[in-house]
Amino acid sequence: GESVGLHLPTLSVQEGDNSIINCAYSNSASDYFIWYKQESGKGPQFIIDIRSNMDKRQGQRVTVLLNKTVKHLSLQIAATQPGDSAVYFCAAHSGGSYIPTFGRGTSLIVHP
Amino acid sequence: DADVTQTPRNRITKTGKRIMLECSQTKGHDRMYWYRQDPGLGLQLIYYSFDVKDINKGEISDGYSVSRQAQAKFSLSLESAIPNQTALYFCATSGFSEPRSYEQYFGPGTRLTVT
Numbered sequence: 001g002e003s004v005g006l007h008l009p010t011l012s013v014q015e016g017d018n019s020i021i022n023c024a025y026s027n028s029a030s031d032y033f034i035w036y037k038q039e040s041g042k043g044p045q046f047i048i049d050i051r052s053n054m055d056k057r058q059g060q061r062v063t064v065l066l067n068k069t070v071k072h073l074s075l076q077i078a079a080t081q082p083g084d085s086a087v088y089f090c091a092a093h094s095g096g097s098y099i100p101t102f103g104r105g106t107s108l109i110v111h112p
Numbered sequence: 113d114a115d116v117t118q119t120p121r122n123r124i125t126k127t128g129k130r131i132m133l134e135c136s137q138t139k140g141h142d143r144m145y146w147y148r149q150d151p152g153l154g155l156q157l158i159y160y161s162f163d164v165k166d167i168n169k170g171e172i173s174d175g176y177s178v179s180r181q182a183q184a185k186f187s188l189s190l191e192s193a194i195p196n197q198t199a200l201y202f203c204a205t206s207g208f209s210e211p212r213s214y215e216q217y218f219g220p221g222t223r224l225t226v227t
Contacts, residue, residue, distance in 0.1 A: 098143055
């Protein structure tokens with residue numbers, strides 16, 4: 001079955017630094033990935049997605065990298081701000097399924 | 113106004129009580145989901161529904177039941193609450209147009225405590 005995990009449960013950075021949050025997946029059939037951000041007291045919110053036919057996708061201050069060879073994706077946040085403090089989840093979809101497998105989440109703490 | 117609303121937002125109940133958590137959405141999405149979140153365990157799928165007549169169990173459905181009353185409403189029931197059902201519960205929807213048809217849109221959550 002699918003398992004999706006995150007390497008670090010907590011990541012602390014200084015404001016202005018770049019942040020990298022990692023995610024590993026085990027199902028080689030996973031073909032669509034989403035990163036979600038969950039702020040305290042709120043539900044997860046879509047940040048960025050990437051399909052398996054891509055290895056990089058950029059958004060506003062965020063970049064997702066996908067390495068299918070080692071089944072790994074990362075979320076890079078440039079010039080991290082206090083408002084980026086949240087828990088970040090990756091989610092993997094396989095074979096057109098609308099049911100994702102979520103990772104456990106990484107808590108990003110940004111120090112001013 | 114919020115697109116996905118959950119009621120109640122917080123609830124404390126006693127062991128053995130029946131409780132219902134309600135979810136309503138104004139996004140017009142066909143697909144709705146109930147998740148449970150425990151610290152350090154991410155999101156676990158309880159039940160999901162792809163239309164009004166479609167109900168499916170997720171990975172942790174034991175002790176829970178659901179009702180899809182309408183396209184916009186999806187309720188989760190705990191028939192006889194137990195303390196290990198203490199958790200944060202999220203309702204989510206999906207049904208955006210391509211290319212974001214897989215994206216899930218979450219409600220604000222219900223914090224449930226069973227004593």
